[in-house]
Amino acid sequence: MISRDAINRAAQRIAPHVRRTPVVEITVESVALPVTLKLELLQHSGSFKARGAFNTLLGADIGAAGVATASGGNHGAAVAYAAQRLGAKAKIFVPEIASPAKVARIASYGAEIVQQGSHYDEALALCEAWIAASGATSVHAYDAEPTLEGQGTLGRELEAQAPGLDTLLVAVGGGGLIGGIAAWYQSGVKIIGVEPVTCNTLHAALAAGQRVAVKPSGLATDSLGASTVGRLMFEIAKDHVAEVALVSDDDIRNAQRVLWRELQLVSEPGGAAAFAALLSGAYRPEKDERVGVIVCGANTSMDVFGKLFPQ
Numbered sequence: 398m399i400s401r402d403a404i405n406r407a408a409q410r411i412a413p414h415v416r417r418t419p420v421v422e423i424t425v426e427s428v429a430l431p432v433t434l435k436l437e438l439l440q441h442s443g444s445f446k447a448r449g450a451f452n453t454l455l456g457a458d459i460g461a462a463g464v465a466t467a468s469g470g471n472h473g474a475a476v477a478y479a480a481q482r483l484g485a486k487a488k489i490f491v492p493e494i495a496s497p498a499k500v501a502r503i504a505s506y507g508a509e510i511v512q513q514g515s516h517y518d519e520a521l522a523l524c525e526a527w528i529a530a531s532g533a534t535s536v537h538a539y540d541a542e543p544t545l546e547g548q549g550t551l552g553r554e555l556e557a558q559a560p561g562l563d564t565l566l567v568a569v570g571g572g573g574l575i576g577g578i579a580a581w582y583q584s585g586v587k588i589i590g591v592e593p594v595t596c597n598t599l600h601a602a603l604a605a606g607q608r609v610a611v612k613p614s615g616l617a618t619d620s621l622g623a624s625t626v627g628r629l630m631f632e633i634a635k636d637h638v639a640e641v642a643l644v645s646d647d648d649i650r651n652a653q654r655v656l657w658r659e660l661q662l663v664s665e666p667g668g669a670a671a672f673a674a675l676l677s678g679a680y681r682p683e684k685d686e687r688v689g690v691i692v693c694g695a696n697t698s699m700d701v702f703g704k705l706f707p708q
Contacts, residue, residue: 399542399580399633404549411451411547414482416440420558420689423659427676432688433559434660437551438668438695443502444620445551445574445693446475446538452547453536459485462533466490467524469517469570469619470499471667471694472538477508488533490524492516496619496665498698516613518624539573540627549577555689562586565689566680568670569599569641571623574693576630579637586689590634590641591674593649596621600641602631616646620667620694642679649673654705656692663702668694 418439425432441447450472454464463486466476473489480487487508491500493515503510511527514520528535537544551574555565564587567575579588590599595615602608608631613622626634649666652673656662664672671690674680682688 399545399549399577399629401581401583403546404553404577404581407452407546408550408553410455411448411550414451414479415447417554420555421660425675427678428682430682430686430688432675432690433562434672435551435555435689435691436662437691437693438662438664442471442474442478443694443696444471444475444668445548446472447478448550449544449547449573450475450479450536453541453543454479454483454485456543457534459534460532462531463487464536465524465528465531465533466536466538467517467521468538469622470495470503471620471696473508474499474502474506474696476536477503477506480508481506488527490520490527492520494619496697498701499619499696502696516624517622539571539623540629542629544573545577545580545629547577548574549581551691552578552581556581559689561687562689563687564589564682565691566591566671566674567691568592568621568667568693569626570596570621570667572599572626572630572634574691575638576627576633579633582637584637587639588637589674589680590638591671591679592641592643593617593621593670594643594645597643598623598626599634599638600643602626603634603641616649617666617670620665621670642674644670644673644677644679648677648679650705652676653702662692663695663697664692665694665697668692
């Protein structure tokens with residue numbers, strides 16, 4: 398289990414390297430309640446992933462082969478950014494479905510990119526083979542203690558910024574973010590996972606009582622497209638995630654539009670998924686319930702984003 402003490406240590410370790418991202422309160426008309434948004438899309442490299450990346454690299458003995466990871470895009474960008482800042486080489490394996498915007502962001506940080514495999518699991522297998530052959534330091538996207546401890550610092554930070562929340566909505570891919578956050582709050586706040594209907598890994602696992610494989614597809618696959626949730630986070634989720642709400646691609650698109658219209662925020666689909674659960678009614682809060690939402694990623698191209706607003 399990831400402890401609060403470990404998350405506290407991670408927060409101290411990464412503090413010089415990450416942003417303390419802001420919160421903003423807005424009123425959501427469909428639920429007639431004020432909602433606290435944690436704007437983690439403003440983090441370095443465009444997502445929360447920088448937290449886990451820095452925590453892993455700062456605690457590792459990195460050799461001449463540098464670091465390597467597999468990623469749908471955001472984690473790869475975070476590892477590339479952290480490696481560049483810390484003076485290490487990085488090799489990032491991304492699947493063929495990775496968005497061009499995310500691949501370009503990874504490249505902007507000077508990492509070597511290997512884009513092979515039809516989905517994340519195939520890229521991960523290639524990455525693991527490279528690590529075994531080269532001795533590079535592994536930086537797992539979601540199923541490693543340093544990763545979860547780093548992501549848990551977001552929960553620690555939010556608790557200080559917005560004390561008294563009743564409920565927190567968190568998007569789920571492989572589960573590193575929600576696992577770290579749930580490990581911090583430990584049921585002190587009701588944690589709601591949010592997944593696309595077509596990438597329902599945690600929903601399926603909790604229903605089955607064990608980790609199961611799904612075939613991810615749809616709009617947010619490049620960030621929420623893990624086929625199974627992580628081993629470490631699943632043990633946390635069984636105790637500390639109250640439920641999982643499912644949203645459609647149309648729900649996510651609408652959440653992206655609302656974030657732009659209300660706050661002028663450009664969010665990628667996965668970054669807007671948690672907010673989509675509130676707007677769509679996939680999660681319905683009680684009267685006077687204090688709800689928080691993690692807006693967790695911004696890595697999309699303006700060409701793609703612009704198509705949300707047809708003339």
